[in-house]
Amino acid sequence: MMADPKKKNPYVNKSNLSTSSSTLYTNTAAARLATGYRNLRQLPSVITREELEGENLEEYIVCGLGAYCTNNAIPRNFDKYLNSTNEDDNHCCMTTTLLNYIGQHLNYIRVTVYPDHPDFKDLKKDEHPT
Secondary structure (H helix, E strand, C coil), rough: CCCCCCCCCCCCCCCCCCCHHHHHHHHHHHHHHHHHHHHHCCCCCCCCCCCCCCCCCHHHHHHHHHHHHHHHEECCEEEECCCCCCCCCCEECCCHHHHHHHHHHHHHHHHCCCCCCCCHCCCCCCCCCC
């Protein structure tokens, strides 16, 4: 799940050929945020089904990534460890932006990593676990 600009973005839906450039940017930023969080926590770069078994999906999204984003300022332009890439720029990501990134990451997990996870059971395509 490393966000390498030379590789195909795993967050892009293959069946959606008309994806807007702003959606592609959000998807790439979501991948970079998740990768940065995983790097900081020294987790493997690729998320696996085994890692998300049982209550671990909720733990990972809410108590892990979500809690980290809530308790830390995430620079607008961040590197692979969520540090600022421009020391003269002190702007941070807005809460709504981070929520969007986390939602995109959750969607990536739902579509790519673990589509049959019990938390996704009986949800419509555009619904998310609550």
